[in-house]
Amino acid sequence: MKNPYSKEDLREEVVPGPITLLVGITTFILFLVVPLILSLSSFDLALSKPEQGKSFRSVLRDIDSAFSDATVFQQWRERDQSILSCGLREGNSRVVMGGQGTLHYRPDIDSVIGKGPFYREPTSVARAPGGTPWQDPLPVILEFSDQLRERGIELLVVPVPTKSMKVSVRGINHDSVPAFWHLMKERISEAGITFVDLMPALEGAEPFLDQDTHWSSGAVQKAAVLIADAAALPKGGLVTGMREVERENRGDLVDMLGLGEADGCFPEESQPLVQVIDAELGNPVAPNPESPYALLGDSFVNIYDDPSLGFGESGEERIGAGLASHLSGQSGLQFHVIAINGGGASGARKAFAALPLDVVAKKKKVIWVFSARDLLLAEIPGRRAGVRWERVEFNPRSRSGSVRPDVMTLTGVVHDRSRIGDPLETAYDSAIYSVLVGEIAMESGEYSEGEAFVFLWAFQDRTLASTAGLKKGRRYRFTLVPFPSSGAISHATQLDDLFRQDLPRYFAESVEPVE
Amino acid sequence: MVFSSHIFLFGFLPIALLLYYLTPFRWKSITLTLLSYVFYGWWNPWFVLLMFGSTLVDYLCGGVISKEGQSPLAGKTALWVSISVNLLSLGFFKYAIFVSDSIGGLATWMGWEPVGAPDFLRYIVLPVGISFYTFQSMSYSIDLYRGHAKAAKNFADFACYVSMFPQLVAGPIVRYGAISEQLRNRSHTMQGFAAGMTRFNYGFAKKILLANPMGQIADTCFEAGGGSxxxxxxxxxxxxxxxxxxxxxxxxxxxxxxxxxMMGFRFMENFDSPYKSTSLTEFWRRWHISLSGFLRDYLYIPLGGNRRGRARTYLNLLLVMLIGGVWHGAQWTFVIWGALHGAILALERWGRERFNLPIPRVIGRAVTGVLLLVTWVFFRSESCGVAVNYLKAMSGFGEAGEEQGLLHELILRPVELGQLCVCLIIALFFPNSREFLERLVWWKVAAGLGLTFISVRVMSLQGFNPFLYFQF
Structure with a gap:
């Protein structure tokens, strides 16, 4: 039979002789094979990552990652990115390099130029089989306010405008405020919630750090004045003093460029900080979990207080120049600070809601400070930036409901665990994750619940922690302490899919498998 | 698995080539089929079962259709079984949620009780490339029925034809008759391998160095709100x-x-510099040629083509393009895109038949270019509302405010503008890959290798970059 499609065949004339072709083919094959051989050691390491009760598909994804993160490609990536960023001033998919040494976080820009939080993605686009459904921010905020109101607590919503709203890509100060910002402000205010507009606090020479997503120290001080005023805080009895210091740091946006050791081409950025000192103790003002005023937030709250975000000195536990410190300076009050890096939209609220009933009952006001990026991104860019708006349920138990000794040791079986993403893809260096432990056998201390809700390190400095690989259904020995209310753990990004507000939270200081 | 990924380039491809060339010729089809199942199952292992099921049904139906002495009714029944199974599977995975949502929308619009889509429909994952391989598999039964191809000698050959990983997920849509002979008898030469390797290298570089940078700018603009x-x-x-x-x-x-x-197969060309077209009619002879051919042979001609008078011809064009639009995706935007193309094709035909005016090439290219840009807006937008707003912005009736400066700073930087100009020049004035590589000389091979090396380094910086047509 005649092939009716023969005319569609590809025909070409190959001129080079066999030796030339052999050289070409050999080069091609070597190019495919050599990087693989060079990176076999790192490939082994990647594949021998601790088991995490994964599905077959997750294992395939791990193999994908092992290939793309193999040492040789990692080295190429760092070298090429440093040529692009240090030489040609080009960023990457997450960082836009602008004029006058200014770096921009791409989701910040998207939150200004995008379709905004009131845009509904069509089902065909937004459909995420097996994924978490997208929650719009406004209903979540209104519900949280209602939950607080029922408990006699007033909520102040304080979105921190993104850098792109105040600084152009060219590095020039400007005002670029999308219409949906005004609409959001209007909707929140209409519901009787105090919306603190920080745009006036960001007037002036340098509202944001050049190499960082966060605001400048000067902007923090101005914001504290505005917030204290809007919250109508009473004058407290804390006597404070001020101390000026000069500190340096390389910004988080430089880290996100992934330059490795080549990040030295970005000199450290200097900031004049004003520390707020407790006049009686001579130390930076400390947060107080018993305070009736809670400050919830993300890294915009932690910066200049938490040394893990930079600007700290060795051995320093608290810098004392962040938003909480300046609010204390303004009001003479201490605050119960719950600020989780990257957890402004949901993490901090979840942590607050998980507090024992009697602790929450003592609160009068909640000041909720978070990046406006979380508030303004539409669904698709929001998902891409890892934003999650979740409803919270308040803990119905009081502190007396269960005995919480300082340290206890128990063995238990992991019933469920939260997922851990790729540490190289997240915005933060470190994160903790949650597991649910059942079938508990106590070895020391006392615990009265049937299950324990335990957090462990997922990754630190973008390296998976040894505690990341707990498997469902296996028994481990845990050394647990009550979840700390301050320090690096309390500020770390929380990966929590389990959402067990009914149980007290613990942190595992150590864990080992039990045979 | 995506061609432009580390796992494919440095894991799957060398292993696949090694296994393929180590296998004796008579087992090569089986090796290639198994490799293709691994390639396809990498997205979701369950999808392999779906493809295997579709392959089995079409093979069995093909057996019935081509059996000597078979009654016409049995042949026809087998043909319809094959077509139905393929279209039902495509309909369920691709169109169920769209139909359900459209019914719901219609009910709301009519003021009736709201009709919500069943929840399970929202959790259906669209198998990658299902539109391509179901069409390809279905064409086998149709070609057998029409006598354009001989039945596959064995199941391995047919499974290899359906699943062949090089063109499995985004074409070209290969007809069985075009490669049945190659499945049984093909030559593996150094010249052929070098030609294939070079074509692959240029394609890879095109994806990484041209398509992806353009995609970044396009995504920024299409994700922008009305204010910017x-x-x-x-x-x-x-x-x-x-x-x-x-x-x-x-x-x-x-x-x-x-x-x-590289594996001894010759597939049909799928593109022929489409943006050099002087009319939309010409565009469809140069763009996604395998789909145009498929629609022509299996839809336009059976509908009567141009043999039933002018009005029917125009209607046929419209219908074929509408179906072509729906084939691309389960959204009203694709329906409109197809309808616009159908209408323009009909209009061009009417203009040619009525006036037959010679139109200067420059004007033809410019007008075709603008028509394509306008229709691509529907193709790219996630909803009709977004497309309309986008077209309003293109016409200067948008609502851009102070945020537009930020967007301009992002997309109109010298680097982005430079890339845009280079891509435009290549698309409009340079020879296409086939023309360029028709005569393969040493420096083209060397340049291809160099481009691949650069592209791999750039790919590492770009992150995940799936092909646009995978979603269809």
Missing amino acids: LSALAAWVGAVTYALQIYFDFSAYSDMALGLGR
């Missing part, structure tokens, strides 16, 4: 999307042809 989308930004977005989709899809085809050639 100025007329200038909207046009830049439309042009970059037009370039992205061309380079992306033709890059995939180049890589598919190249991979096929």
Whole structure:
């Protein structure tokens, strides 16, 4: 039979002789094979990552990652990115390099130029089989306010405008405020919630750090004045003093460029900080979990207080120049600070809601400070930036409901665990994750619940922690302490899919498998 | 698995080539089939079962259709079983949620009780490339029925034809008759391998160095809100999307042809410099040629083609393009895109028959270019509302405010403008891959290798970059 499609065949004339072709083919094959051989050691390491009760598909994804993160490609990536960023001033998919040494976080820009939080993605686009459904921010905020109101607590919503709203890509100060910002402000205010507009606090020479997503120290001080005023805080009895210091740091946006050791081409950025000192103790003002005023937030709250975000000195536990410190300076009050890096939209609220009933009952006001990026991104860019708006349920138990000794040791079986993403893809260096432990056998201390809700390190400095690989259904020995209310753990990004507000939270200081 | 990924280039491909060439010829089809199942199952292992099921049904139906002495009724029944199974599977995975949502929308519009889509429909994952392989598999039964092909000698050959990984997920849509002979008898030469390798290298470079940068600009513009989308930004977005989709899809085809050639297969060309067209009619002879051919042979001609009078011809064109639009995706935007193309094709035909005016090539190219840009807006937008707003912005009737400056600073930087100009020049004035590689000389092979090396380094910086046509 005649092939009716023969005319569609590809025909070409190959001129080079066999030796030339052999050289070409050999080069091609070597190019495919050599990087693989060079990176076999790192490939082994990647594949021998601790088991995490994964599905077959997750294992395939791990193999994908092992290939793309193999040492040789990692080295190429760092070298090429440093040529692009240090030489040609080009960023990457997450960082836009602008004029006058200014770096921009791409989701910040998207939150200004995008379709905004009131845009509904069509089902065909937004459909995420097996994924978490997208929650719009406004209903979540209104519900949280209602939950607080029922408990006699007033909520102040304080979105921190993104850098792109105040600084152009060219590095020039400007005002670029999308219409949906005004609409959001209007909707929140209409519901009787105090919306603190920080745009006036960001007037002036340098509202944001050049190499960082966060605001400048000067902007923090101005914001504290505005917030204290809007919250109508009473004058407290804390006597404070001020101390000026000069500190340096390389910004988080430089880290996100992934330059490795080549990040030295970005000199450290200097900031004049004003520390707020407790006049009686001579130390930076400390947060107080018993305070009736809670400050919830993300890294915009932690910066200049938490040394893990930079600007700290060795051995320093608290810098004392962040938003909480300046609010204390303004009001003479201490605050119960719950600020989780990257957890402004949901993490901090979840942590607050998980507090024992009697602790929450003592609160009068909640000041909720978070990046406006979380508030303004539409669904698709929001998902891409890892934003999650979740409803919270308040803990119905009081502190007396269960005995919480300082340290206890128990063995238990992991019933469920939260997922851990790729540490190289997240915005933060470190994160903790949650597991649910059942079938508990106590070895020391006392615990009265049937299950324990335990957090462990997922990754630190973008390296998976040894505690990341707990498997469902296996028994481990845990050394647990009550979840700390301050320090690096309390500020770390929380990966929590389990959402067990009914149980007290613990942190595992150590864990080992039990045979 | 995506061609432009580390796992494919440095894991799957060398292993696949090694296994393929180590296998004796009579087992090569089986090896290639198994490799293709691994390639396809990498997205979701369950999808392999679906493809295997479709393959089995079409093979069995083909057996019935081609059986000597078979009654016409049995042949016809087998043909319809094959067509129905393929279309039902495509309909369920691709169109169920769309139909359900459209019914719900219609009910709301009519003021009836709201009709919500069943929840399970929202959790259906669209198997990658299902539109391609169901069409390909279905064409086998139709070709057998028409006597355009001989039945596959064995199941392995047929499974290899359906699943062949080089062109499995985004074409070209290969008809069985075109490669049945190659499945049984093909030559593996150094010349063929070198030609395929070079074609693959140029396709890979096209994807990484041309399509992806254009895609970044296009995505920025199409994701922009009304407040930032100025007329200038909207046009830049439309042009970059037009370039992205061309380079992306033709890059995939180049890589598919190249991979096929490395394994001794010759697939049909799928692109022929479509943006050099002087009319939309010509565009469809140069764009996604395998789909145009499929629609022509299996839809337009059976509908009567141009043999039933002018009005029927125009209607046929409209219908064929509508179905072509729906084939691309389960959204009203694709329906409108197809309808617009159908209407323009009919209008061009009417104009040619009525006036037959010679139109200067420059004007033809410019008008065709603008028509394509406008219709691509529907193709790219996630909803009709977004498309209309985008077109309003293109016409200068948008609502851009102070945020437009930020968007301009992002997309109109010298680097982005430089990339845009280079891509435009290549698409409009340079020879296409086939023309360029028709005569393969040493420096083209060397340049291809160099481009691949650069592209791998750039790919590492770009992150995940799936091909646009994978979603269809």
